[in-house]
Amino acid sequence: xxxxxxxTALTTYFSYGLLFAFGQFRDFFRKIFDWWQASNLQGxxxxxLGLEDFYxxxxxxxxxxxxxxxxxxAPDAWFDVVERYSNDYNKTLKRTEKKSRCLNxxxxxxxxxxxxxxxxxxxxxDSLNRFSASTCSTRVDGGTTTLHKELEExxxxxxxxxxxxxxxxGYVTNSAILPVVIGKGGLIISDSLNHNSIVNGARGxxxxxxxxxxxxxxxxxxxLREQIAEGQPRTHRPWKKIIxxxxxxxxxxxxxxxxxxxxxxxxxxxxxxxxxxxxxIGAVGKTGRGVCELLGVDxxxxxxxxxxxxxxxxxxGGYIAGSNELIQYLKYTCPAHLYATSISPPAAQQIIxxxxxxxxxxxSSRGAQKxxxxxxxxxxLRSELQKMGFEVLGDNDSPVxxxxxxxxAKIPAFSRECLKQNVAVVTVxxxxxxxxxxRARICISASHTKEDLLKALEVISQVGDLVGIKYFPAEPxxxxxxxxxxxxxx
Amino acid sequence: MYVRAEPTTDLNKNTEWFxxxxxxxxxxxxxxxxxxxxxxxxxxxxxxxxxxxxLSHFFVTYHFFHWKKGTPFADDQGIYxxxxxxxxxxxxxxxxxxxxxxxxxxxxxxxxxxxxxxxxNPVLFLNTLAVVVxxxxxxxxxxxxxxxxxxxxx
Numbered sequence: 001x002x003x004x005x006x007x008t009a010l011t012t013y014f015s016y017g018l019l020f021a022f023g024q025f026r027d028f029f030r031k032i033f034d035w036w037q038a039s040n041l042q043g044x045x046x047x048x049l050g051l052e053d054f055y056x057x058x059x060x061x062x063x064x065x066x067x068x069x070x071x072x073x074a075p076d077a078w079f080d081v082v083e084r085y086s087n088d089y090n091k092t093l094k095r096t097e098k099k100s101r102c103l104n105x106x107x108x109x110x111x112x113x114x115x116x117x118x119x120x121x122x123x124x125x126d127s128l129n130r131f132s133a134s135t136c137s138t139r140v141d142g143g144t145t146t147l148h149k150e151l152e153e154x155x156x157x158x159x160x161x162x163x164x165x166x167x168x169x170g171y172v173t174n175s176a177i178l179p180v181v182i183g184k185g186g187l188i189i190s191d192s193l194n195h196n197s198i199v200n201g202a203r204g205x206x207x208x209x210x211x212x213x214x215x216x217x218x219x220x221x222x223x224l225r226e227q228i229a230e231g232q233p234r235t236h237r238p239w240k241k242i243i244x245x246x247x248x249x250x251x252x253x254x255x256x257x258x259x260x261x262x263x264x265x266x267x268x269x270x271x272x273x274x275x276x277x278x279x280x281i282g283a284v285g286k287t288g289r290g291v292c293e294l295l296g297v298d299x300x301x302x303x304x305x306x307x308x309x310x311x312x313x314x315x316x317g318g319y320i321a322g323s324n325e326l327i328q329y330l331k332y333t334c335p336a337h338l339y340a341t342s343i344s345p346p347a348a349q350q351i352i353x354x355x356x357x358x359x360x361x362x363x364s365s366r367g368a369q370k371x372x373x374x375x376x377x378x379x380x381l382r383s384e385l386q387k388m389g390f391e392v393l394g395d396n397d398s399p400v401x402x403x404x405x406x407x408x409a410k411i412p413a414f415s416r417e418c419l420k421q422n423v424a425v426v427t428v429x430x431x432x433x434x435x436x437x438x439r440a441r442i443c444i445s446a447s448h449t450k451e452d453l454l455k456a457l458e459v460i461s462q463v464g465d466l467v468g469i470k471y472f473p474a475e476p477x478x479x480x481x482x483x484x485x486x487x488x489x490x
Numbered sequence: 491m492y493v494r495a496e497p498t499t500d501l502n503k504n505t506e507w508f509x510x511x512x513x514x515x516x517x518x519x520x521x522x523x524x525x526x527x528x529x530x531x532x533x534x535x536x537x538x539x540x541x542x543x544x545l546s547h548f549f550v551t552y553h554f555f556h557w558k559k560g561t562p563f564a565d566d567q568g569i570y571x572x573x574x575x576x577x578x579x580x581x582x583x584x585x586x587x588x589x590x591x592x593x594x595x596x597x598x599x600x601x602x603x604x605x606x607x608x609x610x611n612p613v614l615f616l617n618t619l620a621v622v623v624x625x626x627x628x629x630x631x632x633x634x635x636x637x638x639x640x641x642x643x644x
Binding site: 001013053147212 | 567
């Protein structure tokens with residue numbers, strides 16, 4: 001639950017109103033100005049209506065330098081950020097040759113596999129030499145190598161399901177699977193803060209979509225009861241199928257899903273559960289098996305488990321794990337399997353090797369160390385930031401840590417000031433988050449050392465004071481008097 | 491001092507900001523401060539300032555709530571392109587709290603403007619016209635109605 005100071009809410013609405021008003025004025029004058037100039041596209045329809053890209057042109061482009069910064073090295077704990085400059089107030093940005101070494105608080109590098117790893121990288125280079133960089137074919141034509149078979153078995157084993165199918169891209173996994181498993185006459189009930197790929201897949205399926213309040217199992221039950229009683233929209237016939245879509249860790253809140261209650265409700269009303277573990281697979285749980293292990297839910301109760309390899313495994317692609325019949329069905333109907341190029345062999349080898357490291361099958365205990373380190377790092381940073389007075393969202397043990405900013409002007413201020421002190425953070429605003437709730441999202445990695453975290457704390461605290469985002473009162477610091485053993489509270 | 495922001499179930503990013511706390515107060519405060527600014531910049535009587543605020547409020551809200559259609563971003567692939575903002579809020583449900591509030595504001599402004607100008611004639615006519623147009627546009631029966639095809643889709 002996000003707690004906003006009332007005055008901040010008022011000033012945020014006022015700021016957005018002002019930005020909107022200025023944008024409208026500029027559009028108005030631009031229209032008058034362009035009316036005088038003749039256009040050489042007479043008779044052609046416009047590519048986009050003038051309204052559709054209002055947000056991009058008048059709000060996003062003004063702070064464009066805070067997004068999409070190019071990097072020039074692997075996204076490890078420290079990386080090189082390319083500096084850019086603009087001559088026309090951020091409408092176009094030009095790259096320079098200069099790079100600055102920054103602390104990486106934005107990459108999804110939960111277990112530290114994003115940079116060269118002593119076990120994974122030699123094997124990946126080996127597979128590159130053996131299989132080359134691309135399979136140049138779809139899975140059904142000539143793109144299934146022994147690596148793909150091994151990968152699917154490995155993933156099914158890791159997740160705890162009978163079998164799995166792997167795709168080349170994580171976004172496509174959601175948007176190509178949902179239309180295949182449900183169609184017109186079915187009902188999709190999805191959490192209100194689900195990722196865009198799920199929303200796209202649900203819209204593409206043609207099923208009716210209903211939304212329940214984020215992470216509120218009681219509201220899910222209410223929506224289920226209402227929909228089952230009413231049936232399909234006009235005919236009131238019973239629904240052909242009901243799927244409830246939730247995520248393991250919500251990437252913008254850092255919260256864990258209330259999976260046990262939701263699974264219990266779905267069992268009661270005979271709805272299928274689709275769990276998107278993009279951020280939680282490999283990062284939470286005692287052996288890294290995701291949110292089911294952490295919350296003690298039997299994987300046989302979750303019907304379709306989806307995940308991506310981009311976050312904890314340092315690779316690319318997505319998977320779906322389920323029963324043998326389901327995966328068999330997906331393999332002959334899903335367009336991402338039939339028509340899209342299969343996952344690149346070095347990427348597949350990276351996933352196999354990283355799963356082996358996590359499970360300890362490479363002979364060392366590095367996997368368990370990484371899991372312990374990411375848990376300690378996240379808990380340490382979260383508690384320290386909260387003590388300083390920042391509003392940090394997310395549950396304990398979650399490596400995703402959004403710091404609330406709210407006002408639109410604080411977004412570029414925070415981002416630019418942190419970059420000046422060599423800390424790279426990712427800021428997220430409307431429309432990825434609700435209008436009022438802009439935030440800076442920090443992703444902790446197992447490769448962050450204690451010194452890195454202390455530096456991050458120092459920089460964020462300084463910038464936070466400058467920008468004014470310590471919305472909660474800071475906890476009083478305890479000070480030890482030199483020579484005495486007493487603790488004095490300030 | 492602090493308010494809780496509960497996540498809404500509204501998928502339309504163009505209208506879901508209206509369900510968060512603080513919107514009603516911001517709206518009222520913006521109208522009040524614009525009256526103060528008009529009063530200080532133009533130096534007219536308070537009544538004329540209220541009339542100016544009322545009429546400019548009419549133009550601005552009519553243009554943005556009942557004339558402009560669609561959303562200012564392309565993420566939703568144009569599913570709301572035929573609907574004005576008023577038709578989009580609260581998912582198209584009528585007579586919700588937000589809609590009732592937005593109907594009351596122009597009425598209250600009209601009462602203040604006509605009272606402070608002592609119901610004198612030319613100004614009273616303009617004010618009445620403004621409030622009648624705005625309130626009729628907000629009736630539930632006017633949902634998706636386009637009179638004489640004005641502002642209908644291409």
